[in-house]
Amino acid sequence: MTVAADASEQESWFHRNQQSIAPWLFLAPGLLFFMVYVIIPVFQSFNLSLYEWDGLGAAEYVGFSNYEDLYWEWVDRDAFYISMKNNLIWLILYLAAIPAGLFIALFLNQTVWGIRLYKSLFFFPFVISQVVVGLVFTWFYDPTFGLLNEFLGFFGLGPVNVLGDERFVTYGIIFAGLWPQTAYCMILYLTGLNAVDPEQIEAGRLDGAKGWKMLWHIIIPQLRPATFIAFVVTIIGALRSFDLISIMTQGGPFGSSRVLAYYMFEVALSEYGFRMGYGAAIAVILFLIMLCFIAYFLWSMYREEKGH
Amino acid sequence: MYSTFKRTTAALALGVAMAAPAAAELTGELRIFLDTSNPAPRATMEAMIERFGAQHPGLEIETTVIDREAYKTQIRNFLTADTPDVATWYAANRMKPYVEAGLFEDVSDLWAEPEIADNLASTKGALTIDGKQWGVPYTYYQWGVYYRKDIFDELGLSEPTTWEEELSNCQKIVDSGRACYTIGTKFLWTAGGWFDYLNMRTNGFDFHQQLANGEISWEDDRVKQTFANWKQLIDMGAFIDNHQTYSWQEALPFMVNGEAAAYLMGNFAVAPLRDAGLTDDQLDFYQFVAINPDVELAEDAPTDTFHIPANASNKEAAREFLRFVVSADEQTEINNGANLGQLPVNAQSAVDDDKFLQQGFEMLSSNSPGGVAQFWDRDAPAEMAKASMEGFQEFMVKPDNVDRILAKLERARGRIYDN
Numbered sequence: 001m002t003v004a005a006d007a008s009e010q011e012s013w014f015h016r017n018q019q020s021i022a023p024w025l026f027l028a029p030g031l032l033f034f035m036v037y038v039i040i041p042v043f044q045s046f047n048l049s050l051y052e053w054d055g056l057g058a059a060e061y062v063g064f065s066n067y068e069d070l071y072w073e074w075v076d077r078d079a080f081y082i083s084m085k086n087n088l089i090w091l092i093l094y095l096a097a098i099p100a101g102l103f104i105a106l107f108l109n110q111t112v113w114g115i116r117l118y119k120s121l122f123f124f125p126f127v128i129s130q131v132v133v134g135l136v137f138t139w140f141y142d143p144t145f146g147l148l149n150e151f152l153g154f155f156g157l158g159p160v161n162v163l164g165d166e167r168f169v170t171y172g173i174i175f176a177g178l179w180p181q182t183a184y185c186m187i188l189y190l191t192g193l194n195a196v197d198p199e200q201i202e203a204g205r206l207d208g209a210k211g212w213k214m215l216w217h218i219i220i221p222q223l224r225p226a227t228f229i230a231f232v233v234t235i236i237g238a239l240r241s242f243d244l245i246s247i248m249t250q251g252g253p254f255g256s257s258r259v260l261a262y263y264m265f266e267v268a269l270s271e272y273g274f275r276m277g278y279g280a281a282i283a284v285i286l287f288l289i290m291l292c293f294i295a296y297f298l299w300s301m302y303r304e305e306k307g308h
Numbered sequence: 309m310y311s312t313f314k315r316t317t318a319a320l321a322l323g324v325a326m327a328a329p330a331a332a333e334l335t336g337e338l339r340i341f342l343d344t345s346n347p348a349p350r351a352t353m354e355a356m357i358e359r360f361g362a363q364h365p366g367l368e369i370e371t372t373v374i375d376r377e378a379y380k381t382q383i384r385n386f387l388t389a390d391t392p393d394v395a396t397w398y399a400a401n402r403m404k405p406y407v408e409a410g411l412f413e414d415v416s417d418l419w420a421e422p423e424i425a426d427n428l429a430s431t432k433g434a435l436t437i438d439g440k441q442w443g444v445p446y447t448y449y450q451w452g453v454y455y456r457k458d459i460f461d462e463l464g465l466s467e468p469t470t471w472e473e474e475l476s477n478c479q480k481i482v483d484s485g486r487a488c489y490t491i492g493t494k495f496l497w498t499a500g501g502w503f504d505y506l507n508m509r510t511n512g513f514d515f516h517q518q519l520a521n522g523e524i525s526w527e528d529d530r531v532k533q534t535f536a537n538w539k540q541l542i543d544m545g546a547f548i549d550n551h552q553t554y555s556w557q558e559a560l561p562f563m564v565n566g567e568a569a570a571y572l573m574g575n576f577a578v579a580p581l582r583d584a585g586l587t588d589d590q591l592d593f594y595q596f597v598a599i600n601p602d603v604e605l606a607e608d609a610p611t612d613t614f615h616i617p618a619n620a621s622n623k624e625a626a627r628e629f630l631r632f633v634v635s636a637d638e639q640t641e642i643n644n645g646a647n648l649g650q651l652p653v654n655a656q657s658a659v660d661d662d663k664f665l666q667q668g669f670e671m672l673s674s675n676s677p678g679g680v681a682q683f684w685d686r687d688a689p690a691e692m693a694k695a696s697m698e699g700f701q702e703f704m705v706k707p708d709n710v711d712r713i714l715a716k717l718e719r720a721r722g723r724i725y726d727n
Contacts, residue, residue: 253701
C-alpha cells in the first residue's frame with residue numbers, strides 16, 4: 001500500500017498530465033504562428049479600417065467613414081459595387097469546376113492502356129503556375145493575333161476582344177481560372193473513386209441500376225467527402241481570386257474586372273494606392289463574406305462528425 | 309589630449325575643404341539605392357558611381373539596384389527602416405508624400421550654390437515643395453509625336469502645326485486604311501499623356517496644373533472642351549482598335565508594321581522602334597500641334613531624380629554625390645546615346661548627336677514658352693491620377709460616357725483634395 005502511494009507521489013506533474021498536455025505541445029508551434037500571422041492581423045485590420053493612413057505619416061482616426069465611402073460606391077454602382085458583383089459571378093461560375101472535374105474523373109477512371117498519361121495531361125494545368133495560365137490565356141484572347149479570333153474567324157464570327165470588353169472580361173478570366181481548378185477537382189474525385197466500395201456497385205448492379213441511376217444513387221453519395229473538399233476549395237478559390245486578374249487585366253478595362261481582393265490590393269498597396277484604412281475596410285467586408293461560408297463549412301463538418 | 313587636437317585639425321581641414329568641394333576627403337560608407345534596373349541604365353549608373361568612387365578613394369560605396377516596379381513599393385519601407393544615403397525617385401507630386409512625411413532631406417543648400425542654381429534652373433520648380441528643394445535631377449526626356457515619315461511621304465503629308473492640319477492629315481491616314489495613332493492603354497498612363505497634351509493645348513499650362521492640384525472642377529466647360537477635341541479624333545477612328553488590351557510596348561508593332569502612322573510617346577520609344585527595324589529615314593518626330601492659338605505651347609518632360617533620405621547616415625558624402633551627378637561633364641556622359649540616351653539637365657552639358665535628342669532639346673529649350681510639365685501621374689496626386697486615367701481609358705473606348713466619367717472624377721476630386 002505505502003509503496004504504491006509513494007510511487008504515485010514520485011511521478012512528476014508532467015507524467016500525470018501527459019495525456020492532456022501532449023496535444024497542446026504538438027499544437028503550440030502551429031497555434032503560435034497562426035496567432036501571429038493570421039488571428040492578430042485580422043484584428044489589426046479591423047482596427048486599421050477605422051483610420052485614414054497612407055503608410056508613412058500618422059494614422060488619423062476617422063470612425064466608420066471608410067465604410068461610408070464604400071456604401072456610396074455601392075449606391076453609385078462604382079468600383080466597390082462592381083467588385084462585389086464580380087465576386088458573385090466568380091462564386092457561381094467557379095462552381096462549374098466541380099461537375100466538370102467529376103465528369104473528367106469518371107471518364108478517366110478506367111483501365112485502358114496509357115491512362116496514366118491521359119490523367120497526367122488532364123492534371124497538368126494545375127501544376128503550372130497561375131501566372132503562366134494567365135499569360136497563356138491573355139495571348140489566346142488577344143484581339144489581333146490571338147488564337148481565339150482565328151478560330152472564331154473560321155466560322156465567320158468575331159473578332160471579339162474578350163479582355164478589353166467590360167461585358168466579357170470577367171467571364172474570360174473565370175474561364176481561364178476554371179482550367180486549373182477543374183484539374184484540381186478532378187484529382188480529388190479520382191482519389192475518391194478509388195475508395196468507392198465495389199460491393200455496393202455489385203449490389204446495385206444486381207438490383208438493376210445502370211448509367212445515371214448508378215451514378216446518382218450509388219457513386220455520388222460515396223464521393224461525398226471528395227465533393228465537400230472540392231466545394232470548400234473552389235469557394236475559397238473564387239473568393240480570393242486575385243492573381244489571374246492581376247496578370248490578365250489589372251482590373252481593367254476601366255476597373256470592370258475588379259474583385260474585392262484585387263480592389264483592396266489596388267487601393268492599399270499598388271503604385272497609386274496607399275489608402276491603408278480603406279483597403280482594410282474592403283478586407284473586412286471580404287473577411288465577413290468568407291466567414292459566412294467558413295462558418296457553414298465548420299458547422300456541416302461538425303454535424304458530419306457527430307453523425308458518425 | 310593628442311587625439312582631441314587631431315580631431316580639431318581634421319575639422320578645420322574639413323572646413324577648408326568645404327570651401328573647395330573637389331578637395332573634400334570623404335570617408336565612411338555611402339549606400340546608394342537605384343531603380344534603374346534595365347541593362348543599359350544600370351550599366352550607366354554603375355559606371356558613374358565607379359567614377360565617383362575613383363575621386364573619393366576613402367569612401368566605401370555600396371550600390372543596390374532594385375527592379376523599377378518593385379522599387380515603387382519598397383521605397384516606402386526603406387525610407388523609414390534600413391535607409392540608404394542616396395535614392396532615385398521622381399520629381400513633382402510623386403515625391404510629395406515623402407516630403408510631407410519628413411523622409412526626404414531638404415537640399416536647398418545645394419540649390420543655393422551658384423553652380424547648381426544657374427545650370428539647373430529649368431527643373432528647379434519640379435523639385436520645389438513649400439519653397440524648398442528636395443532632390444536633384446539627373447535626366448529628363450521629351451514627349452512628342454513620333455511618326456512614320458515614309459507613310460507621310462506616301463500620302464503626301466507634311467508635319468502638321470495646327471489642329472486643322474492634324475485632323476486633315478489624320479483623315480487621309482484613316483482613308484488609307486491605317487490608324488493615325490497607336491497607343492496601348494492597358495496600364496492607363498499612356499492615356500494620361502494624351503490628356504496632358506490635349507488639355508495643355510486647349511487650356512494652357514497653368515490651367516492644367518490647377519486641374520492637377522484640384523483647384524478646378526472636372527465639369528468645367530473648359531475641361532469639357534478638351535474632351536470634345538479628343539472626341540474628334542476618337543470619332544474619326546484615329547486610334548488603333550482594342551488599345552485597352554495592350555501595354556505601350558505591345559502597341560509598338562502597329563507602328564512598325566505600318567498599321568498606324570504615329571505614336572505620342574516619350575523619347576524612350578525610339579530605342580525599341582529602332583530595334584524593331586525602323587531606320588532614321590522612316591522615323592521622325594514633331595511637336596504636338598497647337599490647338600488653341602491663345603495658349604502658349606507647353607511640353608511634358610518627366611524628370612528622374614536623386615534624393616537624400618532624411619534618415620541617411622552619411623549626408624556629407626551624399627551631398628557630394630549629388631553635386632557630382634548634376635555636374636556638366638557627368639550629365640553629358642550619362643545622358644549620351646550610348647548610355648541613357650536622354651537629355652542632360654545641366655545647361656552647360658552637351659546633348660548627344662542623336663536626331664531625336666537634338667530635336668527634343670531644341671523644342672524644350674526654345675519652343676515651349678508655356679512651361680514644362682512632369683507628366684499627369686507625377687503632377688496630380690496618385691489617387692487622382694489613378695481615378696482620372698481610368699476615366700481617360702473609358703472615354704477612349706466609350707466617348708459617349710463623357711458626362712458620367714466627368715461627374716465621377718468630380719466626386720473623386722471632392723474626396724481627394726479636402727485633406
